[in-house]
Amino acid sequence: MARVCDLTGKRVQVGNRVSHANNKTKRKFFPNLQKKRFYIPEEDAWVTLKVSTSALRNITKNGISAVLKKAKADGYIVY
Template identity: 85%
Template structure:
């Protein structure tokens, strides 16, 4: 599975390593992804999602049902 958050859609960004001599080489910045299980009481089911830590904070704040509803409305097919 690719390194993409299933809620926010965050994916790796590309940048440069810059040395002391100002040499630049390509590198990637990976999102902080965690595999996490969430309980959805309306469906009486557990769902395992690969989410970024910022998405976990959003889920804690707004609730898993509201976040999943918004992600599906935005056309996120991973959820």
């Protein structure tokens, strides 16, 4: 399973680990993903999503329906 947020599309980023001597080696920055169940009242169903913590904050602020609608419009969800 890919480390990608289902709602925002956040994924692993690549960068450099820089030592004190300024040596550079490749490293990965992983998104903070959590597996979470959400209840969607319009569909009367529970959905399990892998979401980033920033997406969880958006869901708390705007509601799951609005966030799902925006994710579908942005092309992250196809159903």
